[in-house]
Amino acid sequence: MLEQMHExxxxxxxxxxxVLNITNYVSMDFLANCFLALGASPVMSVSDLELEELIGLSSAVYINIGTLDHLFIQRAYxxxxxxxxxxxxxxxxxxxxxxxKIRTEVSHHILSHATIIRGNASEILSFGDVPAKTRGMDSANATHDAKDIAVALASECLCGCxxxxxxSEDFITDGKRHATVELGDPLMSRITGMGCSLTGVLAAFRSVIEDSFEATRLGVEYFSLCGMLARERCEGPGLFKAYFLDELYAADFDRMRRYHNQ
Structure with a gap:
């Protein structure tokens, strides 16, 4: 697995x-730096006038509806x-x-065209008939609550998503293959934009890996391992953010191996 990440x-x-990013304003700076640390080239566009040209230049398009309004919705569609x-x-x-209601409606509209979908348990549950518990952007559900919905979503997808x-636990599926990742650190949940940046990392990996399941699995594991390495170097969220970018950039697979083989 680490060899595949390295490749x-x-x-x-x-x-x-x-990677073209149609994303929220809260995490835009951190997200762009995550792309750069990986080696990808982010474009953080807010203009409809250049969309067609930028998509032509891009290897992937990342959409995050964190700060949506009617103009954002039109641009995303x-x-x-x-x-x-x-x-x-x-x-x-x-x-x-x-x-x-509006977030759920917009998500349902985009859903059927997505190659990779990344969300917390409450967000994924919103695509099914099971009531989800949410605290704004945060989930009040556990990952295992959303596994069946995730499998159903992936199975219904026509484009191999x-x-x-x-x-705290991650579950990845394409409807046929499934993977559970138990890595990362609780401090990651104390920094705004970590989930948004994880989805960005998946976009970067998908740019060079055709298989969406493998791109997602490797991206989630790499992101989580970098979080664990960053946590070794700090006590709180302020320094963690800087060290996390350092770890994304360093790609220290020798240190990662200690956690990956546990």
Missing amino acids: ALQRLRQEQPV RAVDLAVRQSKPVIFDPAGSGAT AVAVTG
Whole structure:
């Protein structure tokens, strides 16, 4: 597994794929730095005027609805339409789906076109008939609560998509293959934008790995291992954020092996 991660990182740093981000304003800076630390080239566009050209230049399109309004919704819908027409993978983070009616409606609209979907348990549960418990952007459900919905979502997808339910435990599925990841550190939940940045990392990995399930599994594991290494170096969330970027960049697989083999 670590060898596959290493190969993916090498490809990212050699190819430097462009990833177009239609994302929220809260985590935009941290997200862009995560892409750069990996070796990818982020574009953080807020203009409809350049969408078609930028999607043509991009290896993947990442959409996160964390700070949506009517203009954002129009831009996201158009980006999805253009990405599908140009056969570009769409990586989707349904931030806050289930918390409000509009977020849930927008998420359902984008859902069927997504190549990878990454959300917490409450967000993924919002796509099914099971009532979800949510605290705004945060989940009040456990990962195992959303596993059946995740499998059903991935199974219904016509484009070979993968679904990741993330939290203290992570579950990844494409409807046929399943993986559980028990890595990471609780301090990661104390920093805004970590989930958004994880989805961005999945977009970067999908830019160089055609198999959406493998891209998602490797991306989740790499992100989680970097969190564990960053936690070794600090006591609180302020320094953690800086050390986390350092670990994304360093790709220290020798240190990762200690956790990965547990």
